[in-house]
Amino acid sequence: MSEELLLPFAYVFAGLLGAILGSFYYATATRVSYFFYSAARKSYPRKRDRFRALIFKPSFCMECGAPISRVYLIPVFGYAFSRARCAECGTRISPKHLVAEIYLAILLPTLLYFGRSWPEALLMTLFAGQLYVSIVTDTRHMILDHENTAFLFLWAAILTAIADGTTARLIGGGGTLVIFGALYWISRLTGRTMMGFGDVPLSAAVGLFFGFPTLLIVFVAAACGSIFYSLVIQGSRNAPAPFGASLGFATLTAIPLQIVAQWAGFLQF
Numbered sequence: 034m035s036e037e038l039l040l041p042f043a044y045v046f047a048g049l050l051g052a053i054l055g056s057f058y059y060a061t062a063t064r065v066s067y068f069f070y071s072a073a074r075k076s077y078p079r080k081r082d083r084f085r086a087l088i089f090k091p092s093f094c095m096e097c098g099a100p101i102s103r104v105y106l107i108p109v110f111g112y113a114f115s116r117a118r119c120a121e122c123g124t125r126i127s128p129k130h131l132v133a134e135i136y137l138a139i140l141l142p143t144l145l146y147f148g149r150s151w152p153e154a155l156l157m158t159l160f161a162g163q164l165y166v167s168i169v170t171d172t173r174h175m176i177l178d179h180e181n182t183a184f185l186f187l188w189a190a191i192l193t194a195i196a197d198g199t200t201a202r203l204i205g206g207g208g209t210l211v212i213f214g215a216l217y218w219i220s221r222l223t224g225r226t227m228m229g230f231g232d233v234p235l236s237a238a239v240g241l242f243f244g245f246p247t248l249l250i251v252f253v254a255a256a257c258g259s260i261f262y263s264l265v266i267q268g269s270r271n272a273p274a275p276f277g278a279s280l281g282f283a284t285l286t287a288i289p290l291q292i293v294a295q296w297a298g299f300l301q302f
């Protein structure tokens with residue numbers, strides 16, 4: 034088959050792969066939250082047992098513990114088949130599962146179309162999926178998982194090595210680490226809890242991913258999101274806002290916009 038005939042199949046495949054990755058990462062996010070940070074972690078006192086449960090325990094309803102039928106685990110369609118309820122206890126399954134699956138199912142083919150290569154599109158999709166874990170743990174427990182942040186660094190580092198904009202990315206990652214590290218240190222010294230320690234490496238990973246100066250737009254958007262959350266949703270200037278989650282949402286919004294801006298020639302790398 035000629036390359037032109039193969040192309041539509043590549044996008045269909047990218048969409049399917051994106052849906053699978055979306056399903057995998059959202060499930061991982063809720064499982065990390067459940068096994069490591071919820072009350073259920075007491076059933077797994079040792080960290081080793083939590084990791085084992087995270088990886089090997091088959092999918093189950095987090096309300097009643099009933100195993101989930103394989104049919105319902107099919108990305109996107111499983112949500113419809115199950116009628117968004119646990120077959121055992123009837124607990125409603127959050128539409129966030131569906132949104133998370135659809136987002137990556139659209140993102141990967143989009144990155145492939147507007148971007149430059151399969152490896153680049155795939156790495157950016159993995160980075161986006163990994164952020165699901167940051168968003169879920171930060172909104173539920175005000176915690177950013179360090180192991181998850183290490184994966185974010187890994188994908189951003191490979192991207193820095195193989196994609197364009199290596200210098201801009203290194204300046205972005207290094208600069209963010211220094212500035213956020215200093216901010217964290219000052220906030221500790223002055224006793225004002227502006228940010229958690231987990232925000233520092235997460236921000237540096239995002240800085241490395243976008244590079245300088247694109248990262249500035251993303252951080253301003255994340256800060257605005259955080260302030261909006263405190264003032265409007267929580268109703269107080271002093272209400273704690275999960276900055277990591279805000280940064281996660283800003284990044285998920287910025288990734289497709291950045292790739293289209295590069296494609297259109299508005300951004301250099």
Ligand SMILES: [Zn+2]
Pocket residue numbers: 094095096097098099119120121122123124
């Ligand atoms: Zn159930």
